[in-house]
Amino acid sequence: MAPGHAALRVARPDVARSVAVTVHGVSHAFELAGSHLPVLDSIELSVAAGEFIAVLGPSGCGKSTLLRLISGLEQPSAGTISADGLPINGPDPSRILVFQDPTLFPWATVWNNVATGLDARGVLAHERWRVNAALDLVGLRAFARAYPHQLSGGMAQRAALARALVNDPGLLLLDEPLAKLDSLTRLSLQAELVALWRSARFTAILVTHDVEEALLLASRIIVLSERPARIKAEFQFERPYPRHRDEPELIALRRRILETLGLAT
Amino acid sequence: MSEASQTLDAGITTNPRVWLRGVWRGIWTNGLFAAVAWAAAALVTVSLPDVVPWGSAGLFAAITATGAAVLIFLALAVHHLGRFGETVVHYGPWLIAVGVWLTFWELTTAKFGWLPKPFFSPPHGLLHVYVSETQRLLICIGYTLRLWSLGFVSGIIVGYGAGVALGWSKTFSYWGMPVLKLIGPVPATAWIPCTFFFFPTTFAASVFIVALASGIPVAILTSSGVASVNRSYYDVGRNLGADNRYLIAKIAVPASLPHVFVGLFMGLYYSFAVLVVAEMLGAKYGLGWYIQFQTAYSGYANVYATLLIMAAICAGLVKLLFIARDRLLGWQKGFI
Numbered sequence: 001m002a003p004g005h006a007a008l009r010v011a012r013p014d015v016a017r018s019v020a021v022t023v024h025g026v027s028h029a030f031e032l033a034g035s036h037l038p039v040l041d042s043i044e045l046s047v048a049a050g051e052f053i054a055v056l057g058p059s060g061c062g063k064s065t066l067l068r069l070i071s072g073l074e075q076p077s078a079g080t081i082s083a084d085g086l087p088i089n090g091p092d093p094s095r096i097l098v099f100q101d102p103t104l105f106p107w108a109t110v111w112n113n114v115a116t117g118l119d120a121r122g123v124l125a126h127e128r129w130r131v132n133a134a135l136d137l138v139g140l141r142a143f144a145r146a147y148p149h150q151l152s153g154g155m156a157q158r159a160a161l162a163r164a165l166v167n168d169p170g171l172l173l174l175d176e177p178l179a180k181l182d183s184l185t186r187l188s189l190q191a192e193l194v195a196l197w198r199s200a201r202f203t204a205i206l207v208t209h210d211v212e213e214a215l216l217l218a219s220r221i222i223v224l225s226e227r228p229a230r231i232k233a234e235f236q237f238e239r240p241y242p243r244h245r246d247e248p249e250l251i252a253l254r255r256r257i258l259e260t261l262g263l264a265t
Numbered sequence: 266m267s268e269a270s271q272t273l274d275a276g277i278t279t280n281p282r283v284w285l286r287g288v289w290r291g292i293w294t295n296g297l298f299a300a301v302a303w304a305a306a307a308l309v310t311v312s313l314p315d316v317v318p319w320g321s322a323g324l325f326a327a328i329t330a331t332g333a334a335v336l337i338f339l340a341l342a343v344h345h346l347g348r349f350g351e352t353v354v355h356y357g358p359w360l361i362a363v364g365v366w367l368t369f370w371e372l373t374t375a376k377f378g379w380l381p382k383p384f385f386s387p388p389h390g391l392l393h394v395y396v397s398e399t400q401r402l403l404i405c406i407g408y409t410l411r412l413w414s415l416g417f418v419s420g421i422i423v424g425y426g427a428g429v430a431l432g433w434s435k436t437f438s439y440w441g442m443p444v445l446k447l448i449g450p451v452p453a454t455a456w457i458p459c460t461f462f463f464f465p466t467t468f469a470a471s472v473f474i475v476a477l478a479s480g481i482p483v484a485i486l487t488s489s490g491v492a493s494v495n496r497s498y499y500d501v502g503r504n505l506g507a508d509n510r511y512l513i514a515k516i517a518v519p520a521s522l523p524h525v526f527v528g529l530f531m532g533l534y535y536s537f538a539v540l541v542v543a544e545m546l547g548a549k550y551g552l553g554w555y556i557q558f559q560t561a562y563s564g565y566a567n568v569y570a571t572l573l574i575m576a577a578i579c580a581g582l583v584k585l586l587f588i589a590r591d592r593l594l595g596w597q598k599g600f601i
Contacts, residue, residue, distance in 0.1 A: 073500055093506040103497045107519040107596045117505035119515070147596045167505065 018049040018203040019083045019094060019170035021070060026079030027228075028065055038228040039065050043079070045222065045231065049170075052197055052204040054214035056257065057224030057232075063207040066229070067173045070205065071097040083171065093117050095171040096164040100179050102156035104148040110159050111135070111144040117167040134166035137196065154185035158192070165200065172197075174206040178213065190216055194241050211257050215250045216243050223260050233260045295357030296340030302364025303333035309371045310389060316378035319566075321396055325389035329367060336360065386566035394570035401555070406574065408550040409540060412468070416475025416543070417536050421529060424480030428487025428528070432521065433513060438488070445484060453478040453539045457546065467547035474546075478539040479532035483525065490524025491517045523597060526590045533586060537579045 023045040029038040039062035047053055057063050068074045070081055072091040081088045083095060096117075104113045115131045118124040124131075135141045138158040148156055157177055164172060174193075178186045194217055197204050208214055214221050223233040237253060244250075307330035310322050343350040353360075367388055373379045375387035395402065430437040431445070453474045460470035494517055502512045544553030552571050559567040 071504060073504060091500075091504045091506075093504070095504075097500070097504055099497060099501075101497070103495070103501050105498060105501075105516065105519070107522070116502070116507075116515075120502065120505050120507035120511045149596070163501075163505070 017170060017201050020049040020085075021045075021047040021171060021203065021205070022080075022082045022085075023066075023070070024080050024082075026066075026069065026076045026081060028062070028069060028074075028076045028078075029228075040069075040076070041228040041230045043229070043231060047203055047205060049084075049203055050201050051220065052206070052218045053220045053222060054206045054208055054218035055222045055224060056208065056211060056214055056261065057229060058226055058261070059209060061224050061227045062229040063224060064175050067097060067175050067205065067207055070171075071095055071173050073097065093121065093167040094169055095173065096167060096169040097173040097175060098160055098164050098177045100176040102148070102153075102160040104151075104156055104159055104163070106148050109145050109147055110140060110151070113148070113159060114162045114166050116163060130166050134162040137165060138162045138192070152185075153181050154189060157181060157189065161193075161196070165196065169202055171203045171205070174204060174208075176208055177206075179209070186213075191242060193217060198241060211254055211261075212245055214257075215254055216245060221257060223257060233257075291341075291344060293340045293343040293354060293357065295354070295361060296336050296343060299357065299360035299364055300333045300336035300340060302361050302368060303329050303336060304364075306364055306367040306371060307333060309368050309376060313372075313376045315375045315387075317375075317382045319375055319382075319387055319390040319393055321393035322375070322389045324396065325392050328392075329364075332364075383563045383565050386569055390566040391570040391573065394567050398567065398570075402552075402571070402574065405550050405552045405555045405571075406578070408548070408554075409544070409552040409575075410578070412471055412543065412548075412551060413475060413536060413540060416472045417479045417532070419472065420476030420478070420480035420536070421483045421532060423476065424483035424528070424532070425487050425525065427480075428484040428525070429491055429513065429517065429521075431484065431488035432491025433517060438492075442488075445481070445488075449481050449485060453535075454542045457542075461546075471543040471546050471548065474539055474543040475536050479536040482531035482535060483528035486524045486528030486531070487521060490521030490528075493524075494520040523594060526586070526594065529586060530583070533579070533582060537575065540575070 023043050026040055026043045027038065028040040029036055031037070043066065055063050055066065065074075069076050070088065072088045072095065075089075088095075104110075105116070108116075111131060112119075114134055115124055115128075118127050118130065132141065132144075135144055138161055140155060140159055140162060143151065143155065143159075148159070151159065160177070178189050178193075181189065190213060193204075197217075204217075206214065206217060219236070219238060221235040221237075222231055223235075224230065225232040235253060235257060237249070239247065239249060307326040310326040310329065315322060339346075339350075339353055343353055346353070371387050371389070374385050375389065427441065427445075431441045432438070456474060456477065457470070460473050461467075464470040464473060498516050498520060499512055502516050507515070540551075541553035541556055544551040545557060548554040552575050556568050556571050559565070559571070
């Protein structure tokens, strides 16, 4: 497949696209300085392949922990998590976590950062074009040779997205990836995320504390309770993309979600 | 021709004060002062007799006088020399200070005898050492560099490897850290009795002592560097499919490099500090050996001259290390 043809797809056609996730009876606790700190309590959740869901909840409630468990970086204290029916035992490049901080490697150029996944799996030599395609996808081709400290916050987060997308993830776990950006950059990246998701059709789970962001991006919103987090409410809605924040349906939904969070006036 | 340029021309040709001011502005005054100071050093050296003869006074005067002549040339031409000129101007105050210092040094030692032989030496006394002992000193430099480079290179390789292992592996850290903390503060010289027993030759023992002095700071700083790498980098690596080898080679190693360089600088200084001691062990040549030999015979001028060589070599190596650091840690700019 020619690189030029892949303008909006880093993937090869033979690679399986999106991943379905099932979270069954998952509870998790941390042992901190001898004390037992439960963070997740009997979470039941299933995400269909290609779905975009958002997880909302009070800060510190365990949203990020849920993503880490799904990524496989940590194992839950109880319960099972499976991807396409297979239990998740460890991290895998088909499920990629994007952090709130871009966590780019400061010693490597943008190109080498994006190439990390391919390099780590030893396929970089044959698939260099995918790095360029991923950079094209997020509009950073011109910055391939720049170092992370030379990038703005939005560019760094786009580079982090490219580093995830180059691996053709079937599942993208987004841990408040836009929280630290200024509001204008956040708006443009929200639109880019939707465009990326619609073209590449990965499954996406977005953790955020921004109700509006959840409404613009997701088709289902899960609201978690205070720690230890339980699923408090679920909102399913179908609105065509791209959405606008002033659509009456979204405004009504926003009020209901804020009420659930105990924040409505 | 316009009126303005006519008056300007007239000003240049007819007003000598304006013309002189223009010339004076083109002169680098610090250069003139430096030339005066250097000329004074030359003059003092040839015109006053030594209290006790040191030799090479004529050569020293010739060198300082040449320096003064070059400085006069630079004072007139420095503004036409581009970047080299800028560097020279930057060091102007230092050039003055060196000239004044040399004059003062000559007067207090050789000329008035306030700082007497053999404890002190005038600058031309040091010069005389370089002139009369050239061959021996060159051999000593060669021997010292051989000992130092073998010791330093093997020390930092082992120290670096140990540091990575200590920083990465919990088991290594459990057993290794207490040992390292225990032997770290022990001066390298305290190992001399053991080294005599364990090493087949005294040269190997000397190499070991230099290696120990340079390796320990590298090991300590590398391990703390590896241990303090942002955990999220490893999460990213593992998530992207990296195995342990990749995490160490491509994440832990580059991420800890700033710490490693601090260790290398410390190791470099320590290794020079123990060179003199290491060359006590049955060496036949070497700058450290030469210093001890001359100390025993009260050849303090030779000692000072040799110390200057060691300082210059050490400074040169530090400079090289800085160049290497700037090339490898260019990505850090903006962080610092």
